Amino acid sequence: MTLYDGFINQIFGLLPQNGKTFQYEKSPLKEGDKNSVLLLRDTAYELGGSQKPCVSTTIVSSSFEFDNSVRLFGKDLSEIHEDCPFAKIVLLQIEDIDEEEAFDKIKELEKIRYIFCPEGFMTRASALSLREQIRVGKKAIRDGVSFKDYGNALIERYSQHPLVKSVSIIFLTEFSRFDSLLLICDKIKNTTSALNHILDNLLFDCASCNLKSICDEVEGMKELHMKKR
Ligand code: SF4
Structure with missing residues (x-):
């Protein structure tokens, strides 16, 4: 599965130089109940809240090898005091999968963001x-929870999936190129739609x-459709 590799390179090309990298360590966070609600009165702030720029994507590749790290560009949780811009990028190295099962497996991995949330947080995706x-809950801030803890909890959760070989989690809370990142994330979503179109x-x-522009850009899409035909 190398269809998304070009987008991974584009994202790497967008990232600023001044990030922090945390190698994986066991997270102190426990998995929360996926139906639990964090009320506004218990919330310190919302990452991506108040209509601030916000984007999230999950990208798979069988050719990239990631280093199970968490990277942060911008302020950490304890340094944020109000709703702020937010981007979350999950990079997954997966076993090479057959094209026939690719769409379902990608959807399965994407779904993790809707069902996994550590205690003290509430995700709205x-x-x-x-x-x-x-x-982000007030208690999490009082307890000194950081992006490193949150990202490590994500690494642990994604690593439980039998297809996943390595992970990299990237958080951005200050970034001047959200629009360009949003454009790439949109193309990633359209590539998955094209894959579904082809496999169906x-x-x-x-x-x-209507997927022509994406198939013109992503190497292998047209060949895949031709082969499927
Ligand atoms: S290969 Fe052509 S027909 Fe198939 S999804 Fe891409 S643009 Fe559409």
Whole structure:
């Protein structure tokens, strides 16, 4: 699975130089109940809240090897005092999978963001808008929880999936290029839609297909549809 590799390189090219990197350590955070609600009165602030720039994506590759690290660009949780811009990028090295099962497996991995949230946080994610806002509880701040802890909890959760070989989690809370990142994340979503279109064996007519721009950009898409035909 190398369809998304070009986008991973584009994201790496966008990231600033001044980030912090934390190598994986066991997270002190416990998995919360996925239905638990963090009320506003118990919330310190919301990452991506108040209509601040916000985007989240999960990208898979079988050719990249990640270092199970958490990278942070911008302020850490204890340094934030109000709703702020937020981006979360999950990079997953996976076993090489057959194209036939790729769409379902990618969806399975993407779903983890809707079902996993550590205690003291509440995630509000939308597949359509690509936003993922995270309420951060006052207690989590009092307990000194950091992005390193949150990211390590994510690494542990993704690593439980049998396909996942290595992980990298990237958080951004200060970033001047959210618009460019949003554009790449949108293309990633469209690539997955094109994959679904191809695997469903829908009409092979590039001239009238609304996914043409993505198939023009992503190496291997047209060949895949041709082969499927
Ligand atoms: S290969 Fe052509 S028909 Fe198939 S999804 Fe891409 S643009 Fe559409």
